[in-house]
Amino acid sequence: MTRSKHNIFRKLKDSDNYILLNPLSKQADILSPELAREYEKGNIADPTEFIEKGYLSDEGEENRRYRNAYLSFIEAREAEEVQVFFVPTYACNFACSYCYQESYDHANDSRNPELTDAFFRWLDTELAGRKKYITVFGGEPLLPSSASRNVLERILTKAADRKLSVAVVTNGYELENYIPLLSSASIREVQVTLDGVGVVHDRRRPLHGGGATFDRIVRGIDAALAAGIPINLRAVVDRENLPHLPELARFAIARGWTGNPLFKTQLGRNYELHTCQIDQKKLYSRISLYEELYALIKENPEFLEFHRPAYSVTKFLFEHGELPDPLFDSCPGTKTEWALDYTGKVYACTATVGKKGEELGTFYPEISRRDEAIEEWEDRDVTSIPECANCNLQLTCGGGCAAVAKNTKGKILSPDCRPTDKLLSMGIPLYFTIPGDK
Known part of the structure; x- marks a missing residue:
């Protein structure tokens, strides 16, 4: 028996x-300093439990378990819903300070009904037999124009004809x-972004030409929840606004949002995707963001009522009482996610949609x-x-994001490593x- 190559062993923060x-074996234990030393030295007095839990394993048996887990993962993924993003426009009424689509061209954006019809023909042919739902993306899909309203109404009607749900x-x-x-x-659901309360949000996400947006967005969230429409509130986080997140949490709690079963939250890290960020110093790495969040939550424990960061598989373990299945792939592109835009092009995901050279095909004027x-x-x-082959973190990392890996390393079959042990x-x-x- 040897130590499993999938073991993750690390000292806990602020603890001995x-x-x-x-x-792989879906087991997790807290080891005392004494037992941890025995484990490190490979001299465990009573290894019975370590063997039973898969921490000590026969290599042949572990390889068999790995193959079976992989086949189960592929089978489960084939049964998953596919999320299909549709971008009717890259136009937007905001001038967000960190917009990665700022350089995208939308000069020939017609939002004509033929494109919407072609989008649904692609769905009917390319994803026939798969469970799926549509997410309307942008740009900004809810612009104050008859063209935007008409295209959304057409999408909703055609989705209803196919009994498909829609997110926005x-x-x-x-x-x-x-x-x-x-x-x-x-x-x-409707995903809406608030980066803070009041001026904190307004200086990051103003209208084009200037103008506050926070109060009007809050009214929209209130109206949606009152109408029974689920809200997924997202905050895009960097060094500029992270210190203000407790204020946003308190605002959401006081507003009654966090007590509403239709309300959930997510944090998105501001990072360089396609176009250069003006101020690189304000960006977090994955680990530095979670280190700052850790300190913030320790000082403001009520923040967890607003949002529970994942910290790799920790949140899942806390909420479900067990570990998730092994993660062989964390990139949904072309497997459980596609993105199509008004130019008639098909892309793997939202991280590539609209980027020249990332097209994987067309849906208009032909497939x-x-x-x-x-x-x-x-x-x-x-x-x-x-690079993943001998990494003990592979089944909690899943190889990371293919788009980021390609941007940073030049090829899709390279890792976007995630420090899951530190998380x-x-x-x-x-x-x-x-x-x-x-």
């Missing part, structure tokens, strides 16, 4: 104890005016496929990325009471 976790990603400025239309449809490029996306997981070392003491710790 350690976490030992194996995502919006800046929220015109949300209140769209409530009657949205209330008539099967809306899965076409770049099969070789699509196959490269479809084949990408930890079993096809050479676990913070998440475990944040969500669980550790014996002997204060």
Whole structure:
């Protein structure tokens, strides 16, 4: 028996104890300093439990378990819903300080009904037999124009004909005016971004030409929840606004949002995707963001009522009482996600949609496929990325984002590494009471 190559072993933050976790056997334990030393030295007095939990394993048996888990992962993914993004426009009424689509061309944006019809023909042919739903994306899909309203109404009607639900990603400025239309449809959720309260948000997400947006977005969120429309509130985080997140949390709690079952939250890290950020110093790495969040939550524990950061698999373990299945692939592109835009082009995901050179085919004026490029996306997981082969974090990382990997390393079959061991070392003491710790 040897130590499993999938063991994750790390000292917990602000603790003398350690976490030992194996995502393949789906086991996790807190080790005392004494037991941790025995484990490190490979001299465990009673290894019975370590063997039973897969921390000590026969290599042949572990390889068999790995293959079976991989086949189960692929089978489960084939049964998952596919999220299909549709971008009717890259135009937007906001001038966000960190917009990665700022350089996108929307001069020939016609938003004509033929494109919407072609989008649904693509759905009917390319994803026939798959469970799916539509997410209307932008740009800004809820603009104050008859063209925007007409295209959304057409999408909702055609989705209803196919019994498909629809999500909408919006800046929220015109949300209140769209409530009657949205209330008539099967809306899965509306994602709205608030980066803080009042001026904190307004200086990051103003109108084009200037102008505050916070108060009007809040009215839209209130109206949506009152109409029974689920809200997914997103905050885009960097060093500029992270210190103000507790204020946003308190605002949401006081507003009654966090007590509403239709309300949920997410944090998005501001990072360089396609176009250069003007102020690189304000950007967090993955680990530095979670380190700052850790300190923020320790000082403001009520923040967890507003949002629970994932900290790799920690949040899942806390909420479900068990570890998730092994993650062989964290990139949904072309497997459970596609993105199509008004130019008639098809892309793998929202991180690539609209970027020149990332097209995987067309849906208008005709359907076409770049099969070789699509196959490269479809084949990408930890079993096809050479750097993942001997990494003990592979089944909690999943290889990361293919678009980011391609941007930084030049090829899809390269990793976008995620420091899941460091995240676990913070998440475990944040969500669980550790014996002997204060």
